[in-house]
Each structure stands twice: as C-alpha cells, then as structure tokens.
Amino acid sequence: MSTAPTSPEKPPRPPDDGSGRVGSRRMTTAVRRLGDRLASAGATLTTALGDDRSEPLLAHAPRRWMRLLPYLIAFGFTASLIPVTTQVLANDYGVGGGLAAAIGVAQSAPLILAVSRPLAAWYIMITAAVLGTIPVFQGDAHRASPWTAMVIVGYLVLCIALALRESRRTLIKIWLVTVVASIVFGIFRDSTSQDTGVLLIVLSGGVLLLGALLRERGETRRKLVAQETISEAERTRRTLLEERARIARELHDVVAHHMSVITVQADSAPYRLQGLPREAGKEFESIAAGARASLTEMRRLLAVLRSEESRSDLVPQPGLTHLPQLVEATVRGGVPAHLSYPELALVGELAQVPPAVDLSAYRIVQEALSNVVRHAPGALTQVSISLDDDALLVVVVNGPAAEPRSPVESTVGTGHGLIGMNERVRLVGGTLDVGPLPDGGFRVAARLPLTVPDSPTA
Numbered sequence: 001m002s003t004a005p006t007s008p009e010k011p012p013r014p015p016d017d018g019s020g021r022v023g024s025r026r027m028t029t030a031v032r033r034l035g036d037r038l039a040s041a042g043a044t045l046t047t048a049l050g051d052d053r054s055e056p057l058l059a060h061a062p063r064r065w066m067r068l069l070p071y072l073i074a075f076g077f078t079a080s081l082i083p084v085t086t087q088v089l090a091n092d093y094g095v096g097g098g099l100a101a102a103i104g105v106a107q108s109a110p111l112i113l114a115v116s117r118p119l120a121a122w123y124i125m126i127t128a129a130v131l132g133t134i135p136v137f138q139g140d141a142h143r144a145s146p147w148t149a150m151v152i153v154g155y156l157v158l159c160i161a162l163a164l165r166e167s168r169r170t171l172i173k174i175w176l177v178t179v180v181a182s183i184v185f186g187i188f189r190d191s192t193s194q195d196t197g198v199l200l201i202v203l204s205g206g207v208l209l210l211g212a213l214l215r216e217r218g219e220t221r222r223k224l225v226a227q228e229t230i231s232e233a234e235r236t237r238r239t240l241l242e243e244r245a246r247i248a249r250e251l252h253d254v255v256a257h258h259m260s261v262i263t264v265q266a267d268s269a270p271y272r273l274q275g276l277p278r279e280a281g282k283e284f285e286s287i288a289a290g291a292r293a294s295l296t297e298m299r300r301l302l303a304v305l306r307s308e309e310s311r312s313d314l315v316p317q318p319g320l321t322h323l324p325q326l327v328e329a330t331v332r333g334g335v336p337a338h339l340s341y342p343e344l345a346l347v348g349e350l351a352q353v354p355p356a357v358d359l360s361a362y363r364i365v366q367e368a369l370s371n372v373v374r375h376a377p378g379a380l381t382q383v384s385i386s387l388d389d390d391a392l393l394v395v396v397v398n399g400p401a402a403e404p405r406s407p408v409e410s411t412v413g414t415g416h417g418l419i420g421m422n423e424r425v426r427l428v429g430g431t432l433d434v435g436p437l438p439d440g441g442f443r444v445a446a447r448l449p450l451t452v453p454d455s456p457t458a
Contacts, residue, residue: 055116056070056071056115056116057070057115057116057161057165070115070161071112071115074111074114074157075112077108077111077153077154077157078109078111078112081107081111081150082101082104082108082109083104085100085107085108085148086100086101086103086104088148088149088150089103089135089136089148092143093135093136093138093143095135099135100135103131103132106124106131107128107150107154108150108154110122110124110125110158111125111154111158114157114158114161114162118158118162118165118166119165119166119170121158121161122158122162125154125158126177126178126181129155130181132148133145133146133185133188136148137188137190143193143194144193144194144195144196145186145190145193145194145195146186146189146196147182147197147199152196152199152203155200156203156204156207159174159207159208160207162174162208162211163207163208163212163215164211164215168216171208171212174208175201175205175208178201178205179201182197182201183197186198236419239419240419240423243419246420247424255298259294259295259298260291260295262287262288262291263288263295266284266287266288267285267288269281269284270284318359318362319353319358319359319361319362320353320358320361320362320385322362323339323362323385326362326365326366326369327339327369327383330369330373330381333373334373334378335377335378335379335398336378336379336380336381337369337372337381337382337383338381338382338383339383340385352450353392354428354450354451357392357428357450360424360425360427360428360430360448361385361394361446363420364396364421364444364446365385365394365396367417367420367421368421368444369381369383369396370417371417371442372396372398372442375401375442376400376401376402376441377401377402378401378402379398379399379401379441380398380399381396381399382395382396383395383396384396384397390449390451391430391447391448391449392447392448392450393446393447393448394445394446395443395444395445395446396443396444396445397442398441398442398443399441400439400440400441401440421434421444421446424446425446425448428449429449430446430447430448430449431447432444433445
C-alpha cells in the first residue's frame with residue numbers, strides 16, 4: 001500500500017566562502033545534468049531511428065512535427081548553401097555562373113537524401129567536393145582551399161546524420177577518407193592560400209566522435225530501460241507464482257480436512273447405516289478409496305510447492321478470530337489501529353464463514369496492516385469486518401503518515417502486497433477495491449462471497 005510521500009525540507013544552500021568550491025560543485029552538477037539530458041535525448045533519438053537504416057531520421061517519433069524536423073533542417077541548409085556557393089564561386093573564384101550553380105547543387109542537395117540514406121548522400125557529396133576543388137585551384141590563389149567554407153558546413157551537417165545512423169567502423173572509414181582527401185588535395189593548393197583541409201579533418205572527426213558517443217550512450221540507455229522493463233515483468237510474474245504457491249500451501253489444511261471427513265464418513269457408513277445394500281456399501285468403499293487417493297496426491301503436490309523456507313507454514317492457519325491479536329501486534333509496532341465488528345459481535349457468527357474466506361480475509365488484513373507499517377508509519381488505521389447479505393466485507397482505511405518514512409521502510413517488503421490481495425480475492429470469487437484517499441491516506445476494501453464458486457474465475 002502506498003500513501004502520498006512526504007517531501008523533506010530542502011537543506012539551506014551553503015554560502016560561498018570565496019574559495020570557489022561551491023561554484024565548482026554547481027558547475028559539476030550542471031555538467032552532470034547536461035550529460036543526463038544528452039543521454040535521454042540520445043535514447044529518444046535512437047528509439048525514434050528504428051532498426052531499419054533505410055527509414056528517415058526520427059521516422060518513429062511520436063509527433064508529426066518531429067518527423068518533419070530532419071527534412072526541414074536539411075531543406076534549410078540546402079536552400080541556403082546553393083545560392084551562397086554559387087555566388088562565392090562566381091565572385092571569389094571566377095567560376096562561370098552555370099558551373100558554379102551546378103557545383104552548388106551537387107555539394108548541397110545530398111543533404112536532403114541524408115535524412116533517409118546518409119551513406120549514399122556521403123558518396124555523392126565527397127565526389128562533388130573533390131570535383132569542386134578543380135575550379136577552386138584555378139581561381140584566386142589567396143582564397144581558402146581545397147575546401148570552401150560552404151563545403152565544410154554541408155559536410156559537418158552530413159557527418160551528424162552519419163553519426164546518428166552508421167556504425168563506428170563505417171564512421172572511422174569515412175573519417176579516414178576525409179583525412180586522405182584533405183591531405184592529397186592540400187598538396188596541390190597554393191602556398192599563399194588558406195588551408196582548410198586540417199580544419200575539415202578536425203571538425204569532421206569531432207562531430208563524428210561526439211555523435212557516435214551520443215548515439216551509443218543513447219542505445220545503451222534504451223537497452224537498459226528495456227532490460228529493466230523485462231526484469232520488472234519477470235519479477236512481477238515470479239511474485240505472482242510465489243503468492244499462488246503460498247495460497248495453495250495454506251489451503252491444503254482446509255481441503256485436507258474436508259477430504260478426511262469424507263473418508264471417515266464413507267468408511268463408517270456401513271456400520272452407521274443398518275440394512276445398507278451391498279451395492280451401496282461398495283459405493284461407499286469406492287468413495288473412501290478415492291478420497292484417500294486424493295489426499296495422497298495432494299500431499300505429493302504440496303511437497304512440490306513447499307520449499308525449504310516454507311517449513312513455518314506447517315503451523316495452523318489463522319482466521320478472523322485471530323484478528324484482535326494481529327491488530328494488537330500492529331499497535332505495539334507504532335500504528336494506532338482499531339478493529340470493529342459491526343455485525344460480528346458474536347463468535348458464533350464467524351462459524352458460517354467458509355474456511356477459504358476466513359483465511360483470505362485474515363491475510364488481506366494482515367497485508368494491509370503490514371503496508372501501513374511500511375509506507376505510512378504512525379497513521380491512524382481502522383479495520384472493519386462486517387456481513388452484507390451473502391458476503392463478508394473487509395475494509396482497512398488508514399490516514400496519512402504521521403512520521404516521515406525512512407529509506408529502509410520504503411524499500412523493504414515482500415512485494416506480495418496488492419498481488420497477494422488480488423489472488424486471495426480471486427480465489428473466492430470476490431472483488432477488491434484499493435486506492436489512495438484525498439487526505440493522503442489509503443483504502444483497501446474487499447468483498448468475499450460466503451458461497452465460494454467452483455471456479456475462481458466464475
């Protein structure tokens with residue numbers, strides 16, 4: 001059972017003594033938060049990328065504008081670089097207008113293709129960049145070479161798309177090709193020109209490295225979240241199976257008692273009933289034999305369900321008559337709990353409750369009080385047991401926590417709380433209603449039919 005957590009007061013901020021330690025801690029915290037946000041962004045991005053490398057970037061994004069964002073960015077860079085490249089080549093390098101426009105389109109248009117196929121776009125762009133160095137070398141020798149500023153900008157944008165999609169080995173090969181091309185074509189440049197080869201090598205390497213690290217960290221975090229989800233599902237399933245095995249062990253005594261009564265009645269029928277026909281006597285013998293065989297098989301099944309840690313389950317099973325002792329033990333644990341029997345003042349009225357319902361009601365109250373102790377220490381708790389026509393009503397209501405929860409109290413527990421209650425109620429065909437209250441408390445209400453159905457799912 002969970003209640004509204006109480007938020008502790010924030011400690012006062014330590015004053016700055018002039019040594020810069022507080023500022024250093026703040027900067028470290030800010031850097032750590034930035035790293036976490038980048039990792040979250042990388043996880044979101046890698047999740048949106050998908051496993052199919054032919055799909056566009058952010059193809060699996062939840063919102064439409066996010067799916068269109070890569071195309072808008074690529075189109076914006078393309079629309080800006082084409083006219084700038086054409087104008088710079090024509091004015092600064094003396095390239096003809098038609099050829100300059102063709103080079104601008106060849107070096108910039110692949111950015112749109114990079115949204116879905118960045119590697120194919122890289123082949124086109126690197127070829128266009130290499131061919132574009134020919135008119136650059138023939139132009140003004142004092143200008144930047146072998147790569148123009150527009151080539152560097154477009155190439156870095158393409159490197160971002162490559163880093164978010166391609167493997168580390170592919171990125172290394174792309175960077176090595178960039179290094180070789182920059183060195184080789186840098187040999188042919190004029191000594192008076194501005195060398196842009198080293199600039200492209202450094203910037204492209206940094207972008208590829210940063211993008212690859214961001215993508216890999218995002219993938220690692222995404223896989224970790226997926227693994228935690230699987231682990232939580234397995235933990236819930238294991239808890240459910242353990243609780244069902246525990247319920248089966250507890251119901252063994254109830255079922256064994258009824259089977260033993262059937263065996264004794266069937267065996268003693270020929271002696272208690274005078275003038276019983278021989279065929280009827282054989283029928284009673286068959287019933288007794290079947291009951292004994294059922295008891296034997298039940299004990300074998302119980303041996304499989306019972307583990308070494310469950311030897312304590314051999315004690316007699318508790319019921320509604322033991323609730324006062326349970327509530328008293330809870331009060332000694334620091335929880336002011338009260339028990340009321342509005343319609344069950346007489347012990348005789350408890351005799352009409354079936355054993356399975358009796359045991360289930362006790363376990364529900366026990367688990368509810370345990371959750372109060374763990375999650376709402378000191379909370380005022382009311383336990384109510386009543387009869388409603390043909391059903392037993394069990395209600396446990398607690399107020400908000402009167403004491404702050406300690407980390408041990410908030411983490412230690414069997415993990416069988418609501419799962420165990422659901423299984424208990426499902427066993428007898430009842431209903432369960434649990435949930436928080438507006439004042440910060442919690443309520444558990446179970447309705448357990450006194451007539452147990454043949455099937456728990458009936």
